[in-house]
Amino acid sequence: MGAAVLPILFFTSLWAAVGIGGSIITPHGPQRQLIQCILMLTAGCCWLFWLCCYMAQMNPLIGPRLSRRAIQIIAESWNMPIKEG
Amino acid sequence: MGSLFRSEEMALCQLFLQSEAAYACVSELGELGLVQFRDLNPDVNAFQRKFVNEVRRCDEMERKLRYLEKEIKKDGIPMLDTGESPEAPQPREMIDLEATFEKLENELREVNQNAEALKRNFLELTELKHILRKTQVFFDESVPMVYKSTSTYSSNKYRRYLQMADNQNEDEQAQLLGEEGVRANQPGQNLKLGFVAGVISREKLPAFERMLWRACRGNVFLRQAMIESPLEDPTNGDQVYKSVFIIFFQGDQLKTRVKKICEGFRATLYPCPEAPADRREMAMGVMTRIEDLNTVLGQTQDHRHRVLVAAAKNLKNWFVKVRKIKAIYHTLNLFNLDVTQKCLIAECWVPLLDIETIQLALRRGTERSGSSVPPILNRMQTFENPPTYNRTNKFTKAFQALIDAYGVASYREMNPAPYTIITFPFLFAVMFGDLGHGAIMALFGLWMIRKEKGLAAQKTDNEIWNIFFGGRYIIFLMGVFSMYTGLIYNDIFSKSLNIFGSHWHLSYNKSTVWNNNYLQLSPATSDYEGTPYPFGMDPIWQIASSNKIVFQNAYKMKISIIFGVLHMIFGVIMSWHNHTYFRNRLSLLYEFIPQLLFLVVLFFYLVLLMFIKWNRYAATNEFPMTEACAPSILITFIDMVLFKNSKAPGKDCNIYMFAGQSFFQTIFVLIALACIPVMLLGKPIKIMQARKLANEEVQPITGASDAEVGGMSNGGGSHGGGGEHHDEEEMSEIFIHQGIHTIEYVLGSVSHTASYLRLWALSLAHAQLAEVLWSMVLSLGLNKEGWLGGIFLTVVFAFWAVLTVGILVLMEGLSAFLHTLRLHWVEFQSKFYMGHGYAFQPFSFDTIIENGGAVTETE
Numbered sequence: 035m036g037a038a039v040l041p042i043l044f045f046t047s048l049w050a051a052v053g054i055g056g057s058i059i060t061p062h063g064p065q066r067q068l069i070q071c072i073l074m075l076t077a078g079c080c081w082l083f084w085l086c087c088y089m090a091q092m093n094p095l096i097g098p099r100l101s102r103r104a105i106q107i108i109a110e111s112w113n114m115p116i117k118e119g
Numbered sequence: 120m121g122s123l124f125r126s127e128e129m130a131l132c133q134l135f136l137q138s139e140a141a142y143a144c145v146s147e148l149g150e151l152g153l154v155q156f157r158d159l160n161p162d163v164n165a166f167q168r169k170f171v172n173e174v175r176r177c178d179e180m181e182r183k184l185r186y187l188e189k190e191i192k193k194d195g196i197p198m199l200d201t202g203e204s205p206e207a208p209q210p211r212e213m214i215d216l217e218a219t220f221e222k223l224e225n226e227l228r229e230v231n232q233n234a235e236a237l238k239r240n241f242l243e244l245t246e247l248k249h250i251l252r253k254t255q256v257f258f259d260e261s262v263p264m265v266y267k268s269t270s271t272y273s274s275n276k277y278r279r280y281l282q283m284a285d286n287q288n289e290d291e292q293a294q295l296l297g298e299e300g301v302r303a304n305q306p307g308q309n310l311k312l313g314f315v316a317g318v319i320s321r322e323k324l325p326a327f328e329r330m331l332w333r334a335c336r337g338n339v340f341l342r343q344a345m346i347e348s349p350l351e352d353p354t355n356g357d358q359v360y361k362s363v364f365i366i367f368f369q370g371d372q373l374k375t376r377v378k379k380i381c382e383g384f385r386a387t388l389y390p391c392p393e394a395p396a397d398r399r400e401m402a403m404g405v406m407t408r409i410e411d412l413n414t415v416l417g418q419t420q421d422h423r424h425r426v427l428v429a430a431a432k433n434l435k436n437w438f439v440k441v442r443k444i445k446a447i448y449h450t451l452n453l454f455n456l457d458v459t460q461k462c463l464i465a466e467c468w469v470p471l472l473d474i475e476t477i478q479l480a481l482r483r484g485t486e487r488s489g490s491s492v493p494p495i496l497n498r499m500q501t502f503e504n505p506p507t508y509n510r511t512n513k514f515t516k517a518f519q520a521l522i523d524a525y526g527v528a529s530y531r532e533m534n535p536a537p538y539t540i541i542t543f544p545f546l547f548a549v550m551f552g553d554l555g556h557g558a559i560m561a562l563f564g565l566w567m568i569r570k571e572k573g574l575a576a577q578k579t580d581n582e583i584w585n586i587f588f589g590g591r592y593i594i595f596l597m598g599v600f601s602m603y604t605g606l607i608y609n610d611i612f613s614k615s616l617n618i619f620g621s622h623w624h625l626s627y628n629k630s631t632v633w634n635n636n637y638l639q640l641s642p643a644t645s646d647y648e649g650t651p652y653p654f655g656m657d658p659i660w661q662i663a664s665s666n667k668i669v670f671q672n673a674y675k676m677k678i679s680i681i682f683g684v685l686h687m688i689f690g691v692i693m694s695w696h697n698h699t700y701f702r703n704r705l706s707l708l709y710e711f712i713p714q715l716l717f718l719v720v721l722f723f724y725l726v727l728l729m730f731i732k733w734n735r736y737a738a739t740n741e742f743p744m745t746e747a748c749a750p751s752i753l754i755t756f757i758d759m760v761l762f763k764n765s766k767a768p769g770k771d772c773n774i775y776m777f778a779g780q781s782f783f784q785t786i787f788v789l790i791a792l793a794c795i796p797v798m799l800l801g802k803p804i805k806i807m808q809a810r811k812l813a814n815e816e817v818q819p820i821t822g823a824s825d826a827e828v829g830g831m832s833n834g835g836g837s838h839g840g841g842g843e844h845h846d847e848e849e850m851s852e853i854f855i856h857q858g859i860h861t862i863e864y865v866l867g868s869v870s871h872t873a874s875y876l877r878l879w880a881l882s883l884a885h886a887q888l889a890e891v892l893w894s895m896v897l898s899l900g901l902n903k904e905g906w907l908g909g910i911f912l913t914v915v916f917a918f919w920a921v922l923t924v925g926i927l928v929l930m931e932g933l934s935a936f937l938h939t940l941r942l943h944w945v946e947f948q949s950k951f952y953m954g955h956g957y958a959f960q961p962f963s964f965d966t967i968i969e970n971g972g973a974v975t976e977t978e
Binding site: 036037038040041044045064065067068071072075076079080082083084086087088089090091092093094095096097098099100101102104105106107108109112114116117118119 | 512607617629639662
């Protein structure tokens with residue numbers, strides 16, 4: 035299991051806040067139901083979309099195959115120096 | 120209530136209006152725009168209705184107004200458009216309006232006629248002026264030529280002309296080739312040389328010349344000169360270029376021939392005196408007349424302008440007024456006159472919620488007309504299907520339009536529009552996911568929303584713009600969601616953002632790197648942190664050009680299926696809302712439940728398998744659960760349906776992902792198979808049984824029982840007075856219908872699931888196109904160095920930007936939009952949406968004036 039608790043908690047609670055919290059604080063009015071529906075659908079779709087992307091990378095079956103040039107550039111710009119030797 | 124989820128409840132009402140109050144009441148209702156009147160005299164033809172005369176008068180007024188509008192537009196006078204809509208005037212004011220328009224039209228027509236006559240006159244005079252000026256040159260030229268030797272001229276025509284001239288004495292009169300001069304001096308020779316002068320339009324000149332040459336066998340001589348300034352054609356105001364010509368000929372026969380040809384070519388001939396003194400005098404006369412005409416013409420134009428400017432101030436207002444009067448009388452024509460002739464009877468559909476407001480409006484109308492008898496609004500019982508009325512606002516309107524384009528919802532059916540507001544932009548964004556492209560789209564949408572009022576005020580005929588503007592909220596939401604999915608895909612113009620720091624690390628030695636062209640990081644070692652990039656795709660995948668697509672395809676295909684299956688299940692659940700609302704117990708039991716079950720045990724199980732695979736198989740796991748043993752979900756699924764044992768992906772691998780999988784799968788497929796006969800036969804058999812029972816029980820009173828059973832067999836579809844009128848369906852028909860439905864659903868759920876793969880396909884295509892554009896275009900510019908490189912980059916960037924907006928945002932956006940539309944219309948709505956309704960079209964001045972305006976603008 036390669037899940038980290040923090041991001042899962044953060045994004046789940048973020049979208050829960052939008053979907054559930056948002057629809058609770060929606061002002062009363064003729065369009066209340068519609069706004070609630072919009073908020074919940076948005077939260078549901080976006081959360082699931084994030085979750086799928088997260089889970090697809092959680093236990094990768096393959097690793098990225100990098101060209102020599104790409105490795106050099108990564109080493110330089112992402113601060114991952116290549117070991118001597 | 121009053122929400123978008125279902126259409127409004129409607130009531131059929133009868134309306135009794137006092138004759139004298141009818142006009143004012145209908146006018147108030149038109150301002151309100153909440154009532155749809157029904158035609159109570161459909162068999163009376165349009166010419167025999169009560170208020171035909173008034174409608175005709177309005178038509179006549181409208182015609183006059185259109186004439187005025189045309190004239191105003193011709194002069195380019197700005198029309199004052201305050202945007203306000205004046206109330207419909209009282210019927211007695213109509214006479215005043217008519218008189219005003221009549222006066223204006225007559226005045227304008229008179230002015231126009233005068234102006235045309237004056238212009239024609241002016242044109243003639245100008246042409247004459249030019250003739251006199253140009254011919255002077257011809258005549259002047261001829262004098263020295265005569266004195267020259269004749270032999271050097273080779274042209275036959277010319278020689279003859281000169282000989283003729285030579286034959287005359289030194290008399291200036293004769294040199295000018297005047298008829299009298301020739302006749303007087305050469306009586307014996309019968310040599311009579313004449314000429315005509317005129318004006319012809321320039322493009323006809325070559326043909327004219329050829330014709331003259333051929334018809335007169337070269338015996339005429341034509342000289343021409345261009346008039347440099349264009350002349351105005353008085354009939355249509357066009358600018359035409361013309362030429363002055365003068366033709367010399369000999370004899371009467373040729374004269375008539377020449378004149379005929381001139382006539383044929385619509386050349387205008389003018390008298391041209393021979394004596395130079397006469398010509399000079401004439402020219403003087405013409406000049407003074409032209410000057411006089413100019414002043415008169417100027418005054419006429421001024422007058423016309425004044426009239427039009429005055430009219431332009433009120434024109435829009437008048438249009439609105441006349442259209443309102445016309446609409447009211449048109450509506451009154453739909454009403455019935457009661458026997459006493461005191462009262463008009465109308466039938467109308469009204470939204471139940473608005474009956475109060477409508478009654479208020481009626482009361483206002485009565486007060487305005489001064490009538491003492493209040494109008495009566497009576498609710499009627501009906502078996503007819505009421506119209507579908509969804510109360511939309513500027514935000515929901517466009518989404519409702521997307522749904523209505525497929526079919527107007529049946530009365531009180533679940534309306535997919537509120538869900539579409541989010542699912543539509545979201546599914547679009549799955550295909551269009553790119554932060555940069557999404558931002559462009561969202562900004563465009565936002566700009567239209569911010570400038571809404573100004574943009575809406577300047578109405579245009581540009582259809583493409585109107586479509587964009589109408590869909591501004593859709594475009595904005597599509598853009599915003601594309602930005603989100605773009606962040607998740609980690610794509611911005613095909614490049615990635617490394618916000619949180621990649622969770623893959625390099626652990627290579629320099630020698631390893633130098634000795635290998637390609638190196639693959641291993642997820643089993645410390646190359647991978649163990650936890651994924653917290654938000655979206657790890658940026659390292661964008662760089663892994665050789666196996667990025669392999670990884671992303673697996674991911675994107677899975678999310679397509681996951682969202683597709685959920686979308687379809689959502690649709691099936693919507694049908695549950697419909698069945699319970701219409702108290703359709705049979706459909707609930709024998710359609711909804713097996714349908715949902717079928718979808719869940721097969722396709723939702725497929726979705727579950729995906730999550731299980733993501734969860735259970737990892738490169739760091741112990742042997743049977745490693746990456747080498749991960750089974751293909753597609754093959755597992757196919758084998759499951761075929762009751763086949765799959766082959767293990769590797770030696771000693773387990774073909775199943777969890778314990779008891781084989782058992783569950785068998786059960787699931789059996790359940791799914793069992794659902795099919797229930798869907799196919801359940802409902803028809805129940806209906807058949809019910810009918811038999813009803814027939815046995817109430818044999819004697821057949822008439823009544825039939826209607827009852829009919830109502831029941833329609834599953835209590837009589838809610839709101841619906842189903843009863845399509846009586847007893849044939850049993851065989853019911854079976855056939857059900858068969859078709861079942862086949863459609865079962866095969867459909869397979870093909871629709873596959874159809875959602877378009878989400879993956881388009882998203883892949885979009886990402887690839889963006890990448891190609893970057894690497895083939897922009898990176899060329901970025902690779903150049905020095906100041907030349909800077910200039911080159913500017914050019915390349917412009918090219919790249921144009922292609923990005925034109926192809927990636929516009930064309931790809933359009934294609935993704937259409938695919939999303941299809942996913943909603945076919946894959947989603949086929950699960951629950953009937954779309955057999957007809958739209959509520961209330962009598963509303965706003966729509967009438969809007970449409971009327973559009974019609975006149977296209978004219």
